[in-house]
Amino acid sequence: xxxxxxxxxxxxxxxxxxxxxxxxxxxxxxxxxxxxxxxxxxxxxxxxxxxxxxxxxxxxxxxxxxxxxxxxxxxxxxxxxxxxxxxxxxxxxxxxxxxxxxxxxxxxxxxxxxxxxxxxxxxxxxxxxxxxxxxxxxxxxxxxxxxxxxxxxxxxxxxxxxxxxxxxxxxxxxxxxxxxxxxxxxxxxxxxxxxxxxxxxxxxxxxxxxxxxxxxxxxxxxxxxxxxxxxxxxxxxxxxxxxxxxxxxxxxxxxxxxxxxxxxxxxxxxxxxxxxxxxxxxxxxxxxxxxxxxxxxxxxxxxxxxxxxxxxxxxxxxxxxxxxxxxxxxxxxxxxxxxxxxxxxxxxxxxxxxxxxxxxxxxxxxxxxxxx
Numbered sequence: 001x002x003x004x005x006x007x008x009x010x011x012x013x014x015x016x017x018x019x020x021x022x023x024x025x026x027x028x029x030x031x032x033x034x035x036x037x038x039x040x041x042x043x044x045x046x047x048x049x050x051x052x053x054x055x056x057x058x059x060x061x062x063x064x065x066x067x068x069x070x071x072x073x074x075x076x077x078x079x080x081x082x083x084x085x086x087x088x089x090x091x092x093x094x095x096x097x098x099x100x101x102x103x104x105x106x107x108x109x110x111x112x113x114x115x116x117x118x119x120x121x122x123x124x125x126x127x128x129x130x131x132x133x134x135x136x137x138x139x140x141x142x143x144x145x146x147x148x149x150x151x152x153x154x155x156x157x158x159x160x161x162x163x164x165x166x167x168x169x170x171x172x173x174x175x176x177x178x179x180x181x182x183x184x185x186x187x188x189x190x191x192x193x194x195x196x197x198x199x200x201x202x203x204x205x206x207x208x209x210x211x212x213x214x215x216x217x218x219x220x221x222x223x224x225x226x227x228x229x230x231x232x233x234x235x236x237x238x239x240x241x242x243x244x245x246x247x248x249x250x251x252x253x254x255x256x257x258x259x260x261x262x263x264x265x266x267x268x269x270x271x272x273x274x275x276x277x278x279x280x281x282x283x284x285x286x287x288x289x290x291x292x293x294x295x296x297x298x299x300x301x302x303x304x305x306x307x308x309x310x311x312x313x314x315x316x317x318x319x320x321x322x323x324x325x326x327x328x329x330x331x332x333x334x335x336x337x338x339x340x341x342x343x344x345x346x347x348x349x350x351x352x353x354x355x356x357x358x359x360x361x362x363x364x365x366x367x368x369x370x371x372x
Contacts (some may be wrong), residue, residue: 004173004359005315008352009151009179009294021248022206023241025241034240043240050247054211057250058177058196066212066230067243071178071199072102073223074212075145077233078174078195079106079329081220082143083115090140092116096128096157097335099147103176107145116140125286125305126155126336130162141171148177148186152319152332152348153285154294156184163192167246171217178202178210183291187253194218198250200242204353205249208361256353263292265353269360270295276368282342284333293352298338299345299371308347310370314363316349329369 019104022354034049051062068074083093095107096292097119107117118136128146144166149156159175166173174195177186188196188278195218200209214220214233226235273281277299284296296319299307304318319330333343349363 001313002362003313003315004363006349006351006355006363007315007317007357008355009202009291009348009350010152010317011188011201011207012204012352013354014206015249015252017252018205018245022241022245025244029240033240034227046244047238047240050243053247053251054198056099057181057186058198058213059189060213061216063231064213064216066214067238067246068210068212068234069208069239070201070210071100071176071197072210074197074199074210075102075176077108077212077220077223078197078214079110079143079145080220080223082172082174082195083110083230084221085219086142087114089346090138090142092118092138092140092142094118094120094133094136094141094144096146098119098122098126098128098150099145100151100176101176102178103145103147107136109186114132116193122335124336125289126150126153126284126332127286127289128157128162130158130165131163134165137169137171141169143172143174145174145176145338148175149184149291149294150285150332151179152177152330153296153336154291154350155285156180156289156291159191159193164193165235167192179227179291179294182250182256183293185257188213188215199255200246200249201247203249203253205246206242209239209246211246260292262351262353262355265355265357265360266293266295268357269349269351269364270297272360272364273297273367276364277371284336284338284346295349295351296346297349298342299347302345302371304345304347307345307367307370311363311366314366316347318347 029043031043033044035130051065054065055062120132172194174191176197178199181198194215196213198211201207222233224235329343
């Protein structure tokens with residue numbers, strides 16, 4: 001039976017070139033990168049190269065790249081690390097209502113220990129308004145954290161405008177770019193961000209590795225204390241194997257960024273669905289300002305999970321949860337005011353480098369057969 005994977009926003013396969021780059025670290029390069037002898041020096045050089053490769057993807061200095069265990073740790077370091085280091089300046093943080101739990105939950109933790117968090121809403125497309133963020137700023141505001149793109153709908157946020165706003169008010173700005181990095185061009189200086197999160201397994205690197213970009217001069221309290229690894233921000237011997245893998249993945253991603261093929265295939269998929277079902281299918285998220293690979297659609301008055309269950313050979317996802325026969329709408333779609341009869345039929349299809357037109361045509365056939 002043919003199996004088709006359209007869940008690249010959840011996780012990507014490791015690129016062959018990434019595996020090749022990692023292989024020597026499984027055999028020959030076993031030294032500690034902090035060691036000054038013959039076994040450590042080459043490994044330190046590999047780490048330096050990996051930092052340069054990641055920095056090349058987002059336009060920063062290699063010394064501003066902090067390797068972490070993934071996007072969640074990077075987000076926690078950005079939020080908690082900044083709060084603990086800077087709470088003497090103020091205790092107010094602004095974020096949005098459609099953030100990933102890796103932002104929402106650390107914010108809720110900080111609220112328990114004295115932080116004040118403002119969660120700004122979004123419009124019907126899931127976009128935050130810079131004006132709403134400006135209204136939320138107080139003399140106590142020390143940090144703004146808004147995701148670069150939404151993991152469910154793919155909607156891109158007006159990060160550059162928010163960054164300019166943050167700079168004008170002298171407030172630090174973090175963006176979670178876990179879904180965006182490697183899919184759309186990102187330059188930290190053009191975006192005016194002070195911190196940015198990358199998750200390796202979203203861009204064809206292994207799971208268990210991520211990055212927090214930290215602009216020089218931004219003070220953070222480490223979450224993990226020990227020796228002075230990662231410029232004193234994350235103690236523990238570096239995971240050289242996975243860092244080298246992520247570095248290579250970022251280098252490869254740079255060559256794919258402006259290839260229109262993925263967006264064209266995603267648009268083709270949506271146009272075919274629209275042609276087949278008309279008003280029976282609705283797009284969730286911004287029609288234009290969205291990741292080139294992400295298509296979140298609702299099959300009106302259907303249940304998304306039931307449709308996926310009927311096509312077990314298709315890997316895709318739905319943000320809504322089923323509990324004892326009732327449907328709980330995805331929190332993101334709820335914040336976008338998507339009606340329940342529409343939102344309960346939502347499915348996120350996320351395409352990747354390996355997705356073909358033949359696969360999309362096959363998925364269209366499966367959906368038509370199931371719904372008809």
